Amino acid sequence: MILEKLLSNEVGKKLFLLGNEAAVRGAIEAGVSIAATYPGTPSSEIGNILYYLSKDTNIYFEFSVNEKVAMEVVATGAVSGLRSFTFMKHVGLNVASDSFITTAYNGVNAGMVILTADDPSMFSSQNEQDNRHYARLAKIPILEPSNPQEIKDMMIYGFERSEKFKIPVIIRTTTRISHMRGIVELGEINNTINKINNTINNNNILENVHWKKGFFKKNPDQYVPIPKNAAQMHKNLILKLEDIKKIDNKLNKIYSPSNTLKKNFKFNLAIISSGSSFNYAYDIVNKYNLGINILKLGFTYPFPEKEVLKFIKNLDGVFILEEVDPIIEKEVLVIIAKHQLKLSVFGKLNNVFPVIYEFSPDIILNSFKNFYKIANKENNIKNIVSEFNSKKIKINDYNQNRKLKNTKLNNLVENLPNRPPTFCAGCPHRSTFFAVKRTIKELNIPENNVIFASDIGCYTLGINPPYQTADYLLSMGSSVGDGGGFSKATNQLIMSFIGDSTFFHSGISPLINGIHNKDKFVLTVLDNRTTAMTGGQPNPGLNVDGMGDSAPEISIEKIAIGSGAEFVKVINPLNLKKTIETYKKAIEFNGVAVIIVKYPCALIKGLKKKKSMEINYNKCSHCLDCVKILACPAISIKNNKIVIDYLNCRGCTTCTQMCKEKAIKVKDSFR
Amino acid sequence: MISMKKDIYSKNPEFCKNSYTIYICGVGGQGIIKTSTIIGNGAMNEKMNVVMSEIHGMSQRGGAVSTELKIGNYKSSLIEEFNADMIIGFEPIEVVRSLNKANINTKILFNTTPIIPSNITSQKNNYPDIKEIIAILKENYNYIYPINGDQLAKESGDLLTLNMVLLGAATADKTFPISKNKIISSMKDNLKPKLHDMNIEAIEKGYEKIKSFQ
Ligand code: SF4
Ligand code: SF4
Numbered sequence: 001m002i003l004e005k006l007l008s009n010e011v012g013k014k015l016f017l018l019g020n021e022a023a024v025r026g027a028i029e030a031g032v033s034i035a036a037t038y039p040g041t042p043s044s045e046i047g048n049i050l051y052y053l054s055k056d057t058n059i060y061f062e063f064s065v066n067e068k069v070a071m072e073v074v075a076t077g078a079v080s081g082l083r084s085f086t087f088m089k090h091v092g093l094n095v096a097s098d099s100f101i102t103t104a105y106n107g108v109n110a111g112m113v114i115l116t117a118d119d120p121s122m123f124s125s126q127n128e129q130d131n132r133h134y135a136r137l138a139k140i141p142i143l144e145p146s147n148p149q150e151i152k153d154m155m156i157y158g159f160e161r162s163e164k165f166k167i168p169v170i171i172r173t174t175t176r177i178s179h180m181r182g183i184v185e186l187g188e189i190n191n192t193i194n195k196i197n198n199t200i201n202n203n204n205i206l207e208n209v210h211w212k213k214g215f216f217k218k219n220p221d222q223y224v225p226i227p228k229n230a231a232q233m234h235k236n237l238i239l240k241l242e243d244i245k246k247i248d249n250k251l252n253k254i255y256s257p258s259n260t261l262k263k264n265f266k267f268n269l270a271i272i273s274s275g276s277s278f279n280y281a282y283d284i285v286n287k288y289n290l291g292i293n294i295l296k297l298g299f300t301y302p303f304p305e306k307e308v309l310k311f312i313k314n315l316d317g318v319f320i321l322e323e324v325d326p327i328i329e330k331e332v333l334v335i336i337a338k339h340q341l342k343l344s345v346f347g348k349l350n351n352v353f354p355v356i357y358e359f360s361p362d363i364i365l366n367s368f369k370n371f372y373k374i375a376n377k378e379n380n381i382k383n384i385v386s387e388f389n390s391k392k393i394k395i396n397d398y399n400q401n402r403k404l405k406n407t408k409l410n411n412l413v414e415n416l417p418n419r420p421p422t423f424c425a426g427c428p429h430r431s432t433f434f435a436v437k438r439t440i441k442e443l444n445i446p447e448n449n450v451i452f453a454s455d456i457g458c459y460t461l462g463i464n465p466p467y468q469t470a471d472y473l474l475s476m477g478s479s480v481g482d483g484g485g486f487s488k489a490t491n492q493l494i495m496s497f498i499g500d501s502t503f504f505h506s507g508i509s510p511l512i513n514g515i516h517n518k519d520k521f522v523l524t525v526l527d528n529r530t531t532a533m534t535g536g537q538p539n540p541g542l543n544v545d546g547m548g549d550s551a552p553e554i555s556i557e558k559i560a561i562g563s564g565a566e567f568v569k570v571i572n573p574l575n576l577k578k579t580i581e582t583y584k585k586a587i588e589f590n591g592v593a594v595i596i597v598k599y600p601c602a603l604i605k606g607l608k609k610k611k612s613m614e615i616n617y618n619k620c621s622h623c624l625d626c627v628k629i630l631a632c633p634a635i636s637i638k639n640n641k642i643v644i645d646y647l648n649c650r651g652c653t654t655c656t657q658m659c660k661e662k663a664i665k666v667k668d669s670f671r
Numbered sequence: 672m673i674s675m676k677k678d679i680y681s682k683n684p685e686f687c688k689n690s691y692t693i694y695i696c697g698v699g700g701q702g703i704i705k706t707s708t709i710i711g712n713g714a715m716n717e718k719m720n721v722v723m724s725e726i727h728g729m730s731q732r733g734g735a736v737s738t739e740l741k742i743g744n745y746k747s748s749l750i751e752e753f754n755a756d757m758i759i760g761f762e763p764i765e766v767v768r769s770l771n772k773a774n775i776n777t778k779i780l781f782n783t784t785p786i787i788p789s790n791i792t793s794q795k796n797n798y799p800d801i802k803e804i805i806a807i808l809k810e811n812y813n814y815i816y817p818i819n820g821d822q823l824a825k826e827s828g829d830l831l832t833l834n835m836v837l838l839g840a841a842t843a844d845k846t847f848p849i850s851k852n853k854i855i856s857s858m859k860d861n862l863k864p865k866l867h868d869m870n871i872e873a874i875e876k877g878y879e880k881i882k883s884f885q
Pocket of ligand 1: 615619620621622623624625626627642658659660661662663664
């Protein structure tokens with residue numbers, strides 16, 4: 001994608017866009033002035049693009065220190081009259097939730113959209129929570145797009161509705177939608193909304209920034225939720241939701257299969273669906289001639305009761321397809337009870353569709369096959385319901401890798417080596433983990449007496465052999481609080497690992513807690529000078545901000561000292577001997593020992609590649625330590641010999657330092 | 672009353688018209704997402720409807736990467752089991768891993784240069800022999816096109832053109848819905864001008880290679 005295309009003024013032009021690219025285009029068309037995020041897959045690309053395009057689009061953009069701050073930056077933007085946009089992965093909304101929930105009470109003056117990207121099947125997350133629950137918890141409207149075009153269109157619709165009803169709007173995507181590419185037709189860019197008009201502010205000072213400035217009109221009754229005000233605000237919110245329920249929206253739509261395909265099945269059935277599930281429903285219904293109507297829901301909270309009632313009234317049964325939790329299903333059951341309807345509901349709650357993980361066309365087709373197998377022999381739909389009710393809960397009984405017919409082929413498929421993600425060649429995390437494991441070995445501490453409290457970042461890959469440096473993990477920043485907790489709960493050696501960006505995100509307050517409460521553990525801050533896992537975004541430890549401008553660099557060392565840590569060391573993990581020495585001292589220290597291992601991520605662009613290594617076969621004893629214990633992907637065994645792939649090797653020299661026989665040295669390029 | 676027993680298995684020819692599905696697989700960093708985007712963009716330019724699925728994130732640290740492209744009336748971007756019209760493999764065992772998408776008439780085109788998983792010494796399974804993979808595939812599938820893509824890419828000037836070698840090869844198949852020339856112009860839309868010549872050469876090399884098979 002050549003990013004400039006997203007700036008095109010050609011209305012009606014078609015681009016082949018990723019869902020996240022479409023979200024950016026939506027923000028541009030909607031005239032957003034303020035955008036903030038903390039990077040998280042599957043929403044990261046939105047921020048990466050804004051990093052490049054913010055100045056061309058009159059948008060102030062920042063990578064905030066965490067999602068809660070991003071939420072606050074955006075809420076204050078919207079209340080000051082500027083269209084504001086925040087986006088985050090699903091678990092990011094947990095972090096932001098404290099402020100997020102109150103934004104519904106405080107309301108907004110200009111549009112505010114919160115995009116949450118859920119991750120069914122957990123491609124890169126610690127859970128698959130369904131953030132549609134948050135809409136209900138906070139009483140904030142939610143939209144569910146099914147493809148990139150809808151993401152873009154719903155961005156604009158969301159801003160308009162948000163502005164009209166003075167309430168934030170959530171757009172809920174999933175990995176499959178954020179990382180789907182599809183054809184997107186461009187609309188008009190509304191650049192009057194965020195046109196810069198900053199010649200004079202109220203202090204007569206010239207503001208020289210590339211985004212529009214708003215104005216905050218005081219109204220403490222509305223914006224300060226002390227109990228007296230909050231009570232009134234909650235009432236207002238309920239009334240707002242009643243108004244929102246009345247609007248006609250274009251986002252809920254009935255899809256009928258073409259008439260020629262209509263089947264006269266003995267039961268009158270239909271489907272209600274949203275998001276990605278709608279796509280599977282649509283394809284299966286049309287490809288296999290199911291001949292049933294689908295109500296696609298794009299606006300799912302407040303729940304469109306009237307439309308759904310009208311759709312289901314005359315049906316015998318309705319299938320509900322949604323990812324992940326049965327939320328629409330429960331809403332439909334409520335409508336049925338409330339209006340004393342007779343129809344049956346087929347969904348997750350009665351084991352027709354799997355209750356967890358993302359769907360696929362195969363899963364949906366298979367579920368329908370099972371349904372019709374039973375439905376064909378029954379003449380009373382209630383019997384079908386009882387039969388499904390009596391079934392075991394459906395986790396995901398569809399086996400993707402069914403046996404292939406040919407045995408040789410089947411053997412080949414079943415005995416393939418796996419290919420898990422690993423630390424890159426030259427990754428400083430590998431050097432650190434190698435040093436830590438060697439320290440523990442040299443000190444003769446049994447492995448099961450060491451607890452590795454891990455955190456969220458590339459270094460979580462340390463869970464894999466040969467490193468095995470992840471024993472416990474909850475969330476962003478949890479390694480520090482967990483370290484403190486384990487130090488109270490056990491007498492084991494506790495080693496916590498956290499990345500630089502994660503430390504800024506949520507590691508600082510638990511560090512203060514640990515020191516104040518006299519915990520004893522070793523905290524390693526893996527400072528690789530970037531937010532590596534999500535693609536290399538800047539963080540407060542660097543001297544650039546979210547728009548590429550220079551910014552003050554915040555020192556992790558000084559934060560640790562300021563937090564009261566008495567053992568604080570900054571080391572280069574590529575120096576094996578020094579690293580081991582430092583860890584030995586840290587383990588002896590009675591308190592929280594902070595080691596900042598500082599070396600840039602191997603993927604940072606523009607870093608000079610150092611000379612690569614090679615093996616001296618006269619010295620190599622073939623002990624395989626470099627392959628089995630260090631496991632750098634640049635080192636492998638070919639024809640029974642250790643070889644270093646000079647193209648892949650980054651010249652970090654960790655292998656040179658760890659080899660007992662001194663058999664690895666800098667490749668002599670003149671030979 | 673009509674029973675659904677038979678109908679659920681029979682496909683609607685109207686819906687399946689002009690459908691073409693491509694599964695692309697390999698290892699992080701091989702240019703798989705770019706290749707898929709170029710195909711999708713090319714299909715769009717030809718007024719076809721197209722949707723595509725990609726997986727980002729953890730998988731990019733040397734893990735397996737795959738994308739799915741569906742041209743036709745589809746809304747969903749995932750290919751049904753055994754339903755790929757073509758598989759483009761950047762790495763031999765990743766092709767084997769994708770066989771649940773293949774049927775005997777799937778065009779299976781792949782690069783024969785292995786990328787050995789870095790943790791192979793700590794796994795119980797060995798990396799299978801390439802010749803044997805090819806032989807087993809040929810026994811079971813009608814259209815197997817193994818090519819030494821790394822070699823052709825190097826000849827085009829850079830190993831990084833591997834993806835365009837494979838894409839050029841794909842366009843040589845009669846069933847492939849986008850012509851070589853349209854793929855070249857879509858490539859130009861998606862890559863920086865200074866890379867165009869090298870990548871055109873790569874596309875041509877891949878194309879010629881498959882032509883010589885037929
Ligand atoms: S660690 Fe040194 S001696 Fe052992 S196999 Fe590797 S190169 Fe040879
Ligand atoms: S110097 Fe050694 S450990 Fe470092 S990247 Fe090269 S081969 Fe790997």
